[in-house]
Amino acid sequence: MLILISPAKTLDYESPLATQEFTEPDFLHRSEKLIKQLQKLSPSDIRELMGVSENIAELNNQRFMNWHRPFDLDNARQAVLAFKGDVYTGLAAENFKKSDFNFAQKHLRILSGLYGLLRPLDLMQPYRLEMGKKFANSEGANLYEFWGEEITDAINQQLQASKSKVLVNLASNEYYKAVKPKLIDAEIVTPAFKDLKNGNYKIISFYAKKARGLMAAYIIQNRIKSVEDLKGFDCEGYYYSPESSNAKQMVFLRDAPPTPTGSK
Numbered sequence: 001m002l003i004l005i006s007p008a009k010t011l012d013y014e015s016p017l018a019t020q021e022f023t024e025p026d027f028l029h030r031s032e033k034l035i036k037q038l039q040k041l042s043p044s045d046i047r048e049l050m051g052v053s054e055n056i057a058e059l060n061n062q063r064f065m066n067w068h069r070p071f072d073l074d075n076a077r078q079a080v081l082a083f084k085g086d087v088y089t090g091l092a093a094e095n096f097k098k099s100d101f102n103f104a105q106k107h108l109r110i111l112s113g114l115y116g117l118l119r120p121l122d123l124m125q126p127y128r129l130e131m132g133k134k135f136a137n138s139e140g141a142n143l144y145e146f147w148g149e150e151i152t153d154a155i156n157q158q159l160q161a162s163k164s165k166v167l168v169n170l171a172s173n174e175y176y177k178a179v180k181p182k183l184i185d186a187e188i189v190t191p192a193f194k195d196l197k198n199g200n201y202k203i204i205s206f207y208a209k210k211a212r213g214l215m216a217a218y219i220i221q222n223r224i225k226s227v228e229d230l231k232g233f234d235c236e237g238y239y240y241s242p243e244s245s246n247a248k249q250m251v252f253l254r255d256a257p258p259t260p261t262g263s264k
Contacts, residue, residue: 001225002155002164002186003108003216006175007118008085011126013077018094019101022078022123024071026154027116034114034146037137038064038129049133060128071123079110080120086206087170090213093120096220104220106162109155111175113143117154132174144178152180159186166227168219170212189227191215191250193238201244201253211238211252 025031041049041064047057068075080093096104101121110118113129129135131143139146159167169176169190181188193211194201214235224230230250231240237254244251 001107001166001168001219002159002162003168003219004155004171004176004179005087005091005108005110005212005216006172007079007110007112008083008088009128009130010084011082012084013082013126015081015094017073017078017081018096019078019081019098019121020073021101021121022073022076023105023119023121025115025118025122025124027150028069028071030147030150031115032069034129034137035064035067038135039067049135050128050130052128056128063126063128067125067127071125073123076123076125078121079112079115079118079124080104080108082124082126083110086209087213087216090210090215091217092213093217100220103223107164108216108220109158111151111171111178116147117151130174131178147178149180149183151178152183155179156183156185159184168215168230170216187227188248189230189250190248191230191233191252193252193254194244195257196253196255207254207257211236214238215252 041061043054043057043061046060047054050057050060104120108120110120111131112118113131114127115124118124134142136142137146155167165186167184167186167188169188192203193208195204195207197204215233218224218233218235219230233240233252236258237256238252241251241253244253
């Protein structure tokens with residue numbers, strides 16, 4: 001089973017590292033090609049491209065300018081420990097054991113606009129470059145054209161290497177568009193997480209993002225290998241709903257989110 005998740009805009013390069021082990025991204029040479037083009041952008045160009053504040057544009061201009069090889073733990077951080085957002089709150093990789101990191105390294109992949117496809121322990125220097133932004137580059141009008149079939153080919157290679165027959169898509173639509181499903185040599189499962197609100201089950205973005213991370217952690221920590229075993233996912237009140245599911249989508253429902261610790 002191979003798991004796909006999205007990156008996060010928020011980064012953490014300050015917290016203590018849960019492991020000193022690391023690897024180098026497979027597409028670093030492609031990242032470097034993008035960086036050289038991104039370094040030509042002014043802060044105002046970045047602000048317009050990304051739709052961010054002046055301060056964030058300045059920060060990312062500095063990141064692009066400071067990006068350099070080689071990567072090490074002094075100038076980079078393992079991807080799964082660098083990203084911080086709702087998905088990564090659910091994943092909680094900072095609590096992984098060594099055996100969890102080992103399993104995740106084989107079975108978890110992070111899609112990235114700059115790095116293409118990352119393993120959890122792949123080092124990355126800080127950046128912000130959403131896959132869906134229309135960054136015209138030397139190979140096309142956007143990042144989807146830049147990456148072409150490279151990400152899909154790499155996923156197929158890693159499915160084969162890990163002897164996985166199932167691809168669990170826990171990525172957002174923006175990032176999953178970088179994958180060409182018709183070319184994937186595996187069964188593709190896309191879980192959906194819905195919470196009860198005003199009498200109906202709906203996808204609520206904050207909860208759904210965190211649930212994607214929870215499910216990724218569930219697969220990793222329980223060494224899940226089959227779709228049937230995936231139905232046992234029950235973290236934070238979610239449960240599998242066969243009536244709501246179909247061949248393309250596994251639906252997990254929750255009747256009420258857990259009460260935060262300390263609340264009455």
